[in-house]
Amino acid sequence: MGAEARMKPLPKGALGEAETLYRHGVLPDGTPLRGERQGGEAVEGQAAACANCHRRSGFGVEEGRIVIPPINGKYLFREGSTDALAMAHPGTEAATPRRSRYNSETLARAIRDGIDPDGRTLDYLMPRFALDDASMQLLIGYLRELSSHPAPGALTDILQFATIVTPDADPAKRDAMIEVLNHFFGNKNAYYRGADPPLQSERRIHFRVLRRWQLHVWELKGTPDTWEEQLERDFKVEPVFAVISGVGGRTWEPVHEFCEHQGIPCLMPNIDLPVVDEKAFYPVYYSRGVLLEADVMAQRLAAAAPAAAPGAPGESATRNEAPAPGATSRRIVQIFRPGDIGAAAARALATALVPSGAQVVLKELKAKSPARELAGLVREARSSDALILWLHPADLGALPERAALPATVLVSGLMGGLERAPLPSSWRAAARLTYPFALPSQRAIAMDYPLGWYRIQQIAVSDERTQTDTYLACSILAEAASTMLDNFVPDYLVERVEVELSHRIINGYYPRLGLAPGQRFASKGAYLVRFSEPTGTRIVADGDWVVP
Template sequence: MRSLISALFAFLLITRPACAADTSSAEALYREGILPSGALLVGQRDAGLVVRGAAAACVNCHRRSGFGTAEGQIVVPPVAGHYLFRPASSANDDMDYRYLPGYVNLKHQPYTERTLAQAIRQGIGRDGRPLSELMPRFDVDETTMIQLIGYLRGLSSTLSPGVTEDTLHFATIVTPDADQASRDGMLAVLRQFFSDQNDYLRGGIKPMQSERNVFYRVKRRWQLDVWELQGLPETWESQLHEKLAREPVFAVISGIGGKTWAPVHRFCETEALPCLFPNVDVPVIAEQDFYNVYFFRGVLLEADLIAARLALATATSQASGKSSAGPRVIQVFQRGDAGEDAAAHLAAQLAASGQPPPLDRPLDSDAPAGEINRALSNIRENDVLVLWLRPGALAALPSAAPRASVYASGLMGGLEHAPLPSAWRQAALVTYPFELPAPRHVAMNFPLAWFNIRHVPILNERVEVDTYLACQIVSDTLSGMLDLFHRDYLIEQLENMLSRRLVNGYFPRLSLAPAQRFASKGGYFVRLPAKASDAVSPEGGWTVP
């Protein structure tokens, strides 16, 4: 009877047609730990340990791609169908996958539907030996097992859109509110970097084959499409969908925006399209998303830094009995600029910590000096003044600084080059979400030398250095993928290698984890010197709010 049931089970797995509902249900199980019934997936480990729901989802260890991972001495093998059901062989004729974590020994027998079901339910591998104790045992019904194994069969089974036999297609996205000089600088870097990549392929490089037919890799040229958006933000997503339909791409690399980037973020998440390190001051904070990766949180990180410092100061004051409430916070920003979002974010952070709401004093985008002076009127000694202003507005500040505590956005104001009047330079603490200028000097030698040798004009140094860094990171990531050009695997490999980089341009360090989408997470507070030629003075160390 048992053999008859097993044979019937195998027959159903082979002959039962897949449907969209099956795929969706299996994907929910694999990624979220939710069974087709809506109940939570339950996994049992040794010693009675139980995991449920998201904690039991396959994606936690085997990743979205199904290619597995490695952490120290722990290797999680791939579960994509190509590896599970690969016929046993003594020949090395499939070595394009040899660098994957948990690469399967070619001499091992492949899984069958029956042995794979046994592995999932009982933790018994294809060789009859117990699997790692890290692998939970899942008691799922026959229908669910059929759906799951069908999902694994198709997982990462074809190359992603934008990948052809000889070309990797990329796009970069430019919004209409992006700064023109920064846009031109970014595109100059991208075009030169792509040209350098393709210079190695001139004359045509064919796949390398040995006498034993070992396939190593195919060099693919890089092609860049520039997607320039037009009109209002509510039309950008439809424009992007049309562009992607006409020009399928493997990933979006760099890009540049102004105040608004959310439509681009939503588009990339909807299309499962990696969007890697765009130049934006106001990114979308959605750590649960997968495909959008940023260098840092921009002005929102600066708001977090200020909120954390104010919360600490308030707590210290309350502990000493000096005050029971936080200070009055006054924010000055220009309408329609990134500072408007930063001010709203700071207000939300203050409210979350139980502090009084700030008093906003918005300015017109081209505010004259008189309007700025009025915004700074009636500032009391115990107030906190936060300036979310660009260099032009900072230069128009009155010569006398208020006696209040003053914070200024370094990102918006120009960092150490912020044109604060003399009296304000020592009064203001400037947020600085990058490495300090002196230790950054060595890391900057690499991109600046490249700009010089390649005759790339420097129109906005930080934007161009970040763009160069994004290109280098993508190049390094791709070099470790061989020909496994799957979008999910690109993100996973980027997570794995990013923290190993030693040279990171403006940033002291970069790192990502599966639930993180901002590679740099902290910053400094600095005071600007009286003379622009002197070094900035940090107030405390690197802080992660």
């Protein structure tokens, strides 16, 4: 690459300042970075950050007809292309060089004045930044090193992946997931054509890089407070490029924290209680699961709520005990098992209802054989109440067959088994289920693809949603990895997943998936559905698709 690319790396202290400048638009003295466009609006702070357009990896992005070129050292300090199509696929640039290499002086001129190494004016979209010499040196040093080192799990012609199983995961889901992963990885490796040389030649036709995939299954044991330590040991013994799929139960937080801390992409696990963390970059989820259901329920309840009872503005009476005698206001009664994902969902719903002033009553179901306890809780509900059930199929099946039900009964579809929720027949007409997927009739064509693949692979359908979400996660990973050429950097993988996922038409259970930069939940809405018949699994939407 030449002397420019071989300069000493930034000191550790300066690296943090440079990263803050690049990612967040904050100068070393704490003032916001400012960029100017001639005759246009200036940008400042986060809006001016390099990562805003060139992405965290520095590999740029293609948005419609606009191509933001790569700006990491691998491409800045070698001959490159000014052609939009070539810039959209960084590994092909050297085949048709159309601009000279940058050096520190010409790069500083490009950043300050918008002039490339050959004297051409850069695109109007590129702001001009009046950086002082120290800040400029810091930024150029950061760009020189940005995304220059592949991940530990991508150092050879074998890409290393892990999937993670928590000890409270459903064994049937675990087996269903691993069977799909093993078959997908086996098929992927069947088309491997051998090691591919580095894509550095300026006269080589650059085919997509094909590497073998190897899967490691990390099975956790013990309590959640020990999981991160176990994962660190696993990662030390088996360094991986990314975590694909995975299955969990009551909590996924230690896995989430491990992936974020280690900088490992954690892609689309099979969990219904993900971690909502706006600052996290590496974990990517299908949806917010039961937390999404809580928001959908809150929107329905708020739309149907009567005027709030007298009290402090916005006050929400969230309690476990019965209200005072003589109280007549509508209550939101939530039933769940303590320590289960429904407990977190119930708390989220209570919080979402605070602005409405609703009176929320939390009821913990504790009996192992809950029929009598459930009957008592249902009898306590008034006709004006809304009854919310965060229960698994075994508990739903124990609901009393004959009961005077409130006008509003909402059930978590994710926890209850979706259209196979075993509600007693007397409950089916009154209950509405949250349903964060396309309806069965809507997804029939999309499901032909994974179901056909299962038949070809001779995989018995044992847990259709888990198997389909796992197959979809593998497909998205394969599409993203195939566009990375030899740029196997974790940040770039996440960015390619964002792009490929948003372009998909066939999405299994989901009507649509999409991730804008910074978003980490690909499906953002749900239906409320009802059973259309006294028995069976036929459901119909009770309203439009809701994006809370």
